[in-house]
Amino acid sequence: DSVISRIEERIARWTFLPTENGEPMKVVRYEKWQKEEPQRDYSFVTVVMYLNNVESGGETVLLRNATKKQGHDIKDDDSTVECAKKGIPVIPRRGTALLLFNLNASVAQDAFNIRRDCPVLMGEKWTAVKLVHIDSFNNDCSDMNDQCKDWAKDGECTTNAGYMLKACMKSCNEC
Template sequence: MPPLLLLLAVLVLAQSHGVASSGGGFYDPKRVTQISWRPRAFLYSGFLSHAECDHLVKLAKGRLEKSMVADNDSGKSVMSLVRTSSGTFLAKREDDIISGIEKRVAAWTFLPEENAESVQVLHYEVGQKYDAHFDYFTDKINLKRGGHRVATVLMYLTDVKQGGETVFPNAEGGHLQLKDETWSECARSGLAVKPRKGDALLFFSLHVNATTDPSSLHASCPVVEGEKWSATKWIHVRSFDNPPDVMTDLPCSDDNEMCPRWAAVGECFKNAKYMVGTKDTLGFCRKSCGVCDA
């Protein structure tokens, strides 16, 4: 079965029955809308309660620092005019509310909690923005821990009076989206999503065969009026909490000629122990799964 059809089958099953994790994470498929297939993007109405949104904002206030970006060559975090917000990371399982949100993210995305980074809360004031960028990496340093970011869950913690939209300039069919005068000029450059308190946007930065998806290019439009608070969960192709150190010092390779074909049908995620490996053992298709240095 083609990889896209495999993904569709899983999503259809989930939307028919709902999904619950063993730890109590649950999502309601009736609130999820597919907004794009290139990139794969889905909008969840009311993913967070207003109380959860307020809690995350309260935790972040007083901890905020200037937002950084990853340098394309060195991989180091550096300041840049392309990203002018402020933000902070909240520790995993910092409290029961954060723990519940993390379980819900895992249930919705079908990706393990250990593959995700901590929640990053961001604050945008008038004029602040994040120019178009990819969430996957181009440097080797960041790839060593968890591999590429395969998916992003962007949670909106406040309404924004005007501006602050998330826009995908390369999205297929973005020019067909109808926009009235309530959309900012930035949002008119592609497929866009308005920030609404409690909603969450899930999009994938990799295709299901683990190759990078250029259509996932996205930006946070400047806030025109009001302020914007959001929370981001980046999720990697393998464990971010317990990276298998043995992998990082060895050349990237496939040990089976079938690896590219298996990766194309989603085996990197379905059969990760064999394809990618564990903390103690190397997988047999690390190159095709895109989890090590090229």
């Protein structure tokens, strides 16, 4: 679909990561009183796109540094006011997006990067979530040699197809 492709291209520009590093986009609908428990994503980047305005509740709360070790309780709470107080709340507004880096500078899991969605009190909440990895999500599509891009530009995909179509699948557009 061209709309999805344009969105994925924008995400690639925003994150500086190629589109093939992303998982398929997931659209989620939250009805009244639905919420998401505290979670940690194991991708490099998470992009949460808000598809509608929520009448009441439904905040995404960044629980960074909100751990029991520091005296904060991140357990379930049906009060959206209390839920939103447990971190940095992001109010869902149509057309906005939240970019979260899930790994720290040394590319290790950020132990304090946890998020949750507070209960929707009125109406419903629609989001589209895109997880993006450091490497190609479809690991079959890659180049085995750092020079593949240059060789492909020089026409080697046709001149030396026997080697190139196996070793330089990505640069030869074979996947």
